Amino acid sequence: MKHKLLSATIIATSLFTGVVSAADYTLKFGHLANDDNVWNEAALHFQKTVEEKSDGRIEVLVYPNSELGSEMDIINSIQLGTVDLTISGESLQNWAPKAALLAIPYAIRNSEHLTAVANGDVGKEIEEQITQQAGLVPLTWFERGARNLTSNKPIKTPKDLNGTILRVPNVPIFVKVWEALGAKPTPMAFSEVFTSLQQGTIHAQENPLSLINSASFFEVQDYVNKTEHVRSWIYVVMGKRQLDKLPKDLQTVVREAAAETQVYERELFLEDERKLSEVLHEKGMKFVDVDQEAFRKVALPAVRNSLNQDQLLLFEKIQKL
Structure with missing residues (x-):
């Protein structure tokens, strides 16, 4: 049944910008990535697709660069109803512990495995808990x-790590895994990493190619060791209350636009990864093939010991795929 409010054009006003729109519904989409990031390009594609598919009945306002606050701020705002969508990953474990599986070391072997996990029963189980406990719909x-390891010496096996002081984020499972692998992991704020590498306070760090490049680690590190120790995914989430308030046909529009956006973002992501490898090569970094299975074998006991029972059950399901 058509929403009775749609009998006349409704003026939708953004709480954050004061923008007045003739659309029936206005969705606010805040995220952390900068304007040039593939996630922002994907958000803009989602915006365009939703507005076109809804014939202008939905307007999407995109706020990149943490304009609406930190990731946690935005999630809280969605739960309060003042923002509608964001992009979030393992931070969701603050509400839904199973979301920790979005970024567990050595859980995912490669892109094909990741797709099977995210699109399969494990992904659905994680998504259901996010919706039930965080009020967000992926x-x-x-x-x-x-994530890859950078250093000033090639590291091909765990024994090459002995004595290496390695910066890690302040995440207990990261500390335990790298200790098991023979390194000396040191939790440190990301903003301190470049200077610490430059001064030799730490010897290595681990991050995706995008951060290795944007943080200019090529100036203080010679090697990218292809450990690929964390392969992860992230969700575009919308507040459940906000989605449920839309008429059924517009809910379908939002979901179809999200599916199309995934295909669009995938192409951007693969091209971006290829370009990043080229750029880092050009800036002097050498890429080292690593005995990933040797790393995985040593790391897995530490991973399993760091998970609670529910997380461990999901982890074992992932390993069997």
Whole structure:
């Protein structure tokens, strides 16, 4: 049944910009990525697709660059109803513990495995908990760049790590895994990493190629060791209350636009990863093929010991795929 409010044009006003729109519904989409990031390009594609498919009945306002606050701020705003959509990943474990599986070391082997996990029963189980416990509906997912280890010496096996002081984010499972692999992991704010590498306080760090490049680590590190120790994905999520308030036909528009956006973002992501490899090569970094299976074998006991029972059950399901 057509929403009775649609009998006349409704003026939708953004709480954040004061913009007045003739659309029936205005959706606010805030995220952390900068204007040039593939996630923002994907958000703009989603915006265009929703507006076209809805014949202008939905307007989407995109706010990149943390304009609406931190990731946690935006999620809280969605739960309060003042924002509608964002892009979020393992941070969702603050509400839904199973979301930790979005970025667990050595859970995912490659892109094909990731697709099977995210699109399969494990992905559905994670998504259901996110919706039930965070009030957010995952509309689609994007693959993230694999995390790799940079250093000033080639590291091909775990024994090459002995004595290496390695910066890690302040995540307990990262500390335990790298300790098991023989390194000396040191939690440190990302903003301190470049200077610490430059001064020799730390010897190595691990991050996706995009951050290795944007943080100019090529100036203080010689090697990208292709550990690919974390392969992860991230969701475009929408508040469940906000989605449910839309008429059924417009809910379909939003979901179809999200599915099309995943295909669009995938092409951008693969091209971006290829370009990043080229850029880092050009800037002098050498890429080292690593015995990934040797790393995985040593790391897995530490991974399993870091997971709670529900997370471990999901992890084992992933390993069997």
